[in-house]
Amino acid sequence: MIIKRKIESELLLWKKLENRKPVIIRGARQVGKTFIVNQFASNFEHFIDINLERPKERELFTNFNTGQELFERILLYKGYNVKIENTLLFIDEIQHSAEAVKALRYFHEDLKELGVIAAGSLLEVFSKREGFSFPVGRVRNLFLYPVNFMEYIEAKNPPLAEKLLNMDLIAETPFHDLLLEQFNEYAFVGGMPEVLAVYMKTGSYSALRNIYDSIFMGYLEDVEKYSNIAKAKYLTHTIDRAPLYAGERITYEKFGESSYRSREIKEAFDVLERALIVYRSRPSTSKQIPIIEKMRKAPKLFFLDVGLTNYRIGFKEFFNKKKLLDNVYQGKISEQVAAQEIISQTCRAPSLNFWIREKGNAEIDFLYPFKEFVIPIEVKSGKVGKLKSLNLFMEKSNHPYAVRIYSGINRIDQIELPSGKIFYLYSIPYYLLSRLDEAINRFITSFPIHN
DSSP states (O other): OOOOOTTHHHHHHTTOOOOOOOEEEETTTSSHHHHHHHHHHHSSSSEEETTTTSHHHHTTTTSSSSSSHHHHHHHHHHHHHHHHSSEEEEEEEEEGOOOHHHHHHHHHHHOOTTTEEEEEHHHHHHHHTTOOOOOOOTTTEEEEOOOOOHHEEEHOOHHHHHHHSOOOOSSSTTTHHHHHHHHHHHHHHHOOOHHHHHHHHHSGGGGGGHHHHHHOOOHHHHHHHHHHTOOOHHHHHHHHGGGGGTSSOOOOTTTTOOOHHHHHHHHHOOOOHHHHHEEEEEOOOSSSSSOOOOSSSEEEESSOOOHHHHHTOOSSOOOOTOOGGGGGGGGGGHHHHHHHHHHTTSHHHOOOOOEESSSSOEEEEEEEEEEEEEEEEEEEOOOOOOOOHHHHHHHHOOOOOOEESSSSSOEEEEEETTSOOOOEEEEEGGGGGGGHHHHHHHOOOOOOOOO
């Protein structure tokens, strides 16, 4: 079963551009970069793939003067005779060659008709280690993340996905229970493509354990490739322990019950974040654009994938499909999966923020920039009147819009604060996270601000 990915539509738009730049697809290992490009290649008449893990293919990128000369060398090596028009050149594992990264500039300048896509893991890590930079202004970066819920449900249950795509974003849906059940299943298994392929084929969680193990082992084996930037023991410890703290604010000093110092652990996190294995959500006191991060305050940690997180925590069949996700693992899993869904809204670099009060312990799970607003998002169940941090934020906000993600149905509540100020709380179920931009747009246009 083939899972259609959102990035494919971005690539189709790119193909139609007259003056397209080479594309670099960035993402952690095993999120499906190579598979997607091979699928996308069917849109071209000719497809040439180069894998720079192979020494002979790396050598092609040495001692060339122009993009034309380099392309001719690749054609001769492959034994192909093709025209540049309607040809796609795919350079996989490009992080293994600084020369290949530099060559993207020459392809852009000398062979504008040639479609060029590069992909790789650990790109930022390798560029820092090897001391090279990417051709600024001459390449386009697209980020690929684990499969999100919309991509999952479109592959697993197309009729239900159709209902989700066309449902009224304000009104309650008669398919709420079915969609929530599917989201709970997704939140347990996660979005790693190989995991999902096996799960959708077998329906068995036990069949996935070896795959989860293999993915973790692959990340740990990669430690050697980062280890001259941060020491291997700190990286190994951080990869191993990070899933246990998903959804929590962390301090670097003695992280994960270790005796390690703050500096070494922070360096390890910096490397793993560049490798897109972990994400750190930065705190902010901002209530409007721009969101200014408080870099000296403790960040909140999220791991690459909720399925990997669950597996590392040790959950087996830890909740059934009808159990409320809000209450699993003190709500941390719901926040982890929400972070994943928010990041996957675009193919841009990951960016997450949460709100903290300048003085006191108030905290809101996510700050979501949307048009000219900063929308506060809480991920939790509970009564509307108990959302104290949200009420504090909305007292000083320059707009009346707040969002809650939970297991309940669509609803909008008008809330009056002690000051007499009115705001609107839009509560949406988890499965609408994949349509978050559309949902928020529908919400704010339903309650326009009257100046």
